[in-house]
Amino acid sequence: MGDLKFSYLVFCTVIVVALIFDLGLLSKKNQVVTIKKALVQTVFWVLLSFTFCAFIWVSDDGGSGKTDAISFLSAYLLEWSLSIDNIFVFIIIFSFFKVEEKNYSRVLLAGILMAIVFRIIFIAAGSELVARFDWIMYLFGIFLIYTGIKMFSSSEEEEFTPDKNWALRLLTKVMRTTDAEPDGRFIIIKNKQLFFTRLAMVVVMLGLIDIVFALDSIPAVFSVIPDPAKKMLIYSSNIFAVLGLRSLFFLLRGAADKFSYLQQGIAIVLLFIGAKMLMEKWIHFPVWVSLLVIVFCISGSIFYSILRTQKNDTLDSQE
Numbered sequence: 001m002g003d004l005k006f007s008y009l010v011f012c013t014v015i016v017v018a019l020i021f022d023l024g025l026l027s028k029k030n031q032v033v034t035i036k037k038a039l040v041q042t043v044f045w046v047l048l049s050f051t052f053c054a055f056i057w058v059s060d061d062g063g064s065g066k067t068d069a070i071s072f073l074s075a076y077l078l079e080w081s082l083s084i085d086n087i088f089v090f091i092i093i094f095s096f097f098k099v100e101e102k103n104y105s106r107v108l109l110a111g112i113l114m115a116i117v118f119r120i121i122f123i124a125a126g127s128e129l130v131a132r133f134d135w136i137m138y139l140f141g142i143f144l145i146y147t148g149i150k151m152f153s154s155s156e157e158e159e160f161t162p163d164k165n166w167a168l169r170l171l172t173k174v175m176r177t178t179d180a181e182p183d184g185r186f187i188i189i190k191n192k193q194l195f196f197t198r199l200a201m202v203v204v205m206l207g208l209i210d211i212v213f214a215l216d217s218i219p220a221v222f223s224v225i226p227d228p229a230k231k232m233l234i235y236s237s238n239i240f241a242v243l244g245l246r247s248l249f250f251l252l253r254g255a256a257d258k259f260s261y262l263q264q265g266i267a268i269v270l271l272f273i274g275a276k277m278l279m280e281k282w283i284h285f286p287v288w289v290s291l292l293v294i295v296f297c298i299s300g301s302i303f304y305s306i307l308r309t310q311k312n313d314t315l316d317s318q319e
Contacts, residue, residue, distance in 0.1 A: 010055060011236050018048055018243070033105055033250045041247030049076055049240040056233070067287060072233050074291040075224045078273075079241035081266055081298040082217045084259075086210065087249050093205060097198050103184045107199055108246040110186075111206030118211055119238050122218045127228040137226065140219035141277030147216050148270035151263055170208070171201050216270065223273040224290050226280070261308065265301025269294055 033041075053076070057069035090108070099107060129136045171177070178188065178195040186200040196204075217238070225233050252259075272293050276285050 007056075007059065007232055011052065011232070014048065014052060015239065015243070018045075033247075035251065038247050038250030042244065042251050045240070045244035045247060049244070052236060052240065068230070068233060070291060071225050071230070071287050072237050074287055074294060075221045075233065075237035076241055077291070077294050077298070078220055078224060078269065079217055079238050080244065081269065081294065082213065082220065083241050083245045083248065084252065084262060084266075086213050086245065087252055089209060090206065090249055091253050093202060093209070097202050099199065099202055100184070103199060104250070105246065106184070107202050108206070108249060110203040111210070112242055112246055114203065114207035115210035115214075115242055116239055118207065119214060119218070119242060120235065122214050123221075123231065123234050123238065126218050126222060127231050127234070130222060130226070131228040137222065137277050137280070140222060141274045144216070144219055144223070144270045144274030144277070146274075148267045148274060151270065152267035168201075168205060171204055175201065175204070177201060220270065220273055223277045224287065226277075259302060259305045261301045261305040262298070263301075265297045268297045268301075272297075 050073075053069050053073050056072050057065050059065060094104065094107075175196045176193065177200075178190070178197060184199060186197055186203065188195050188197060221234055221238060225237075273290065276290070
């Protein structure tokens, strides 16, 4: 990208202004987010991301603006599709902890801001490793292929179960907790002792679970943007995708069971980018190829899931 400092300044300004707008106008306390409002928020974050992509395209004078913009868009769509998988886990966590719908927005925002901090740390560490050790990309590739195979072959019976999850066991050991939920607060004081409420546990658990998802998404984004000097593209694509996760949650939470083949679509993407990383020394794939594969696999799995759901509903109604 052209002037890197200017790009960082624009990115940080856009994020701060967008968060202020989101917090001030779209995230009032104890307000239930409707499907219509969630759609508006989702469109807002997607358009903002595409606008920043356009800024990348036109801001570079060295001739790489177009390539950088396609790399950003590919990484953004990849992280966005992986985030959809996160949403289904979030839905299960909210149901398990019996979080009231009026508290969804605040809890998600806190958890997502925590996730952003983790992503920044992981990207910085990953960029340093890639810059120092070329062979680390092969490890990333092998890991992504393993993850893709495991994800593709996993069954519905292997669904995420919070009560058996390592994150919940860790939280109950290190945090003094209470089942009381006074006015949706995260922390209360009883008998001069500080207690974390269920909402606080949900926030921390969302952040910890995102660490697990980051183990897939961070290596994946390096397959699209392998140059560690382009951390700006990696940071921005990741953060834009994560910030749009909250509105996407409200948009998709009622349709979680309608995307039963999305996991297989994501798995195929991981298999492709893992193989791409392993073959990069001998076969170079242009960045637009990755973009096409991501769009085709994710959109194809979503449409196929919808068609299968409609077909099953029709067969059920005929019985």
